[in-house]
Amino acid sequence: MGDLRTSGVDGRERAMGAEELFFSTTDRRGVIRQGNSVFVRISGYSLDELVGAPHNTVRHPDMPAGLFRLIWDRLNAGRPVGAYMKNRTKDGGSYWVFAVISPLHDGYVSVRMAPCGPLFEFAKRVYAQALRLEREAVQRDGMNRHDAALLGMAEIEASLWKRGYASYEEFMLHVLPQEVSARSRLRKRGYARPGAQGSIAEVLSGTGALDGMLDELVGRLAGYQKLGEELSTTSAKVLDIAHRLNASVAAATEASELVAESAPVLANVARVMAGPMNKAVDALERLQTEFGRLRTDVAHLRFQISLASLYNDMAAAFAAEVFDRVAPPESLTAVPLLCDAAGSCIAEMSEQVQRVNAALRDIAHLVTQTGTSLEEFRRFIGQWRNLVLRHDAGRVLGDKVHPIDEEISVSWEWMELLRNLGRQYESAIVPCDPALLQTHLNKIRIAPASL
Structure with a gap:
């Protein structure tokens, strides 16, 4: 033509x-x-x-x-x-x-x-x-x-x-x-047709059940997306503080050298506490990378769910059109093809769900790792501050001590918020049953065969 x-x-x-x-x-x-x-x-x-x-x-x-x-x-x-x-x-x-x-x-x-x-x-x-x-x-x-x-x-x-x-x-x-x-x-x-019977009723029943499962997945992802935005903002704030604390470690080391002869232990503690601080910064930087990966995986998952939902809607629309006598019964022959298209989406969704759940676990682990490192650093910095008092080094160190105190005070409030969000990630999981989704699809697919 x-x-x-x-x-x-x-x-x-x-x-x-x-x-x-x-x-x-x-x-x-x-x-x-x-x-x-x-x-x-x-x-x-x-x-x-x-x-x-x-x-x-x-x-x-x-x-x-x-x-x-x-x-x-x-x-x-x-x-x-x-x-x-x-x-x-x-x-x-x-x-x-x-x-x-x-x-x-x-x-x-x-x-x-x-x-x-x-x-x-x-x-x-x-x-x-x-x-x-x-x-x-x-x-x-x-x-x-x-x-x-x-x-x-x-x-x-x-x-x-x-x-x-x-x-x-x-x-x-x-x-x-x-x-x-x-x-x-x-x-x-919607596409509900209470008076439908036979193949039309089977297609509409199957698409309705599938639509409910896909809607639940979308709702879960919306919740995780909001949680992810909160955690991303909080971790960025903690990372910024951690960078400043890292600079404070350098300041503490420099300050300790001023009293090296009278209080050599200060310099030793200052050098040791750099270790957990570096680990915390490293974990927080990797956390930002993981957020990027999670956002990408969630975006792909939302796309596949939306695609499956659209093909499912189209199958329901065909059944409703036939019931309403807007389209001939033969148009239901397109339903199996739409089921195949939705089936491809579900297969991709299954892989994406595994990636998203793995990312959620990795993020929770990194938050815990960050907290452990910062707690270790806190112990060392506290020990260092006590040593400053014990050796009466405050007079010599002067203003070099104050920025360290201020950064430590600010950091723990944000760290506690990060931990609370991290605990939510520990229990977070995207529930997806590809086999059940596929079962609904199979019922929809074979329904037109009885025409």
Whole structure:
């Protein structure tokens, strides 16, 4: 089938409901194999026109080529991708979606939803700037389209970096959970159909159970994310104090040399207490590294949960459409494919949960290690201060003693807070039962077979 893009662009925007989901599958060349009733209604094409046509039939000229380079780089690497997209309707209008695309079997499966998240407007501005650069490079500078796409991709990544995202992947990992969460809040109704029977009832029952388990995981991660932010802030404060205490150790050593002849023991204790102080600083610095690793692992886990949730919602939407007689019963044949896509997410989730739980344990261990080292240092610094008094060295050391006293006083309040948070990490674990999740998926998968 040839390219259907025969109409112009009239600037009119179409809106889709917060509860609606597009669905389509393509082969590896991007030729459409399947679509759902929402895709048909919003695009203005019939299903017969869409099936067999290239998916870029609905590509809008306002989209920068650089974004598609980012998308295909991930897809060609076998990884799912999410992106805001502006598409074109048959009559020349347009509509915005947040699209999620996953490689699956010998093609791709895509689910699209109405953009609701707070970064949507930002993404539109980024795209507009990238598109301007691409067009100028081609029209004014004679650059070929391949190189212009690379220029646009670099511009998108640079804009994201200025916003605080290290890469497009980091942006995407943040945005998909935002969009799924926003959609859940705005949905006018769920997919429950009390009068459903047979295959429809089985699909809706299974998707409902799976949705509940995924929601519980999301809630757990939100709690850990808040705890992680508190612990990260507190450990950074303790690390800052520890660095100053380390400088105080140097000051104590220097001060002790002033009374080396009359009180040599002061210099000996000052040198010894540097050991636990260095260990505490080292543990705190590694703690910051572990926080970075944990944040990354949690972001990947949230992405996979959101992806599984979206595919699960799409399966429920098919069943609800059939019950409502908006779609034919044959459309339930897409459900097993969605189960396969969600199954890939669950397999990835299982690995990510293990990494997150390992990071939680490592962080709790480092907090304990930090506390032990600082307690040891505290004993030595206390011994050193007593020796200063015993040898009447305060008169000679003078102001060199006061900064040490002040840093020690401040540090223990923050250290106690860090320990309290660390104890919460000791008992923290992300509960995930991949086998049970997969059991629900299997029930959903086989339900349409009874049609």
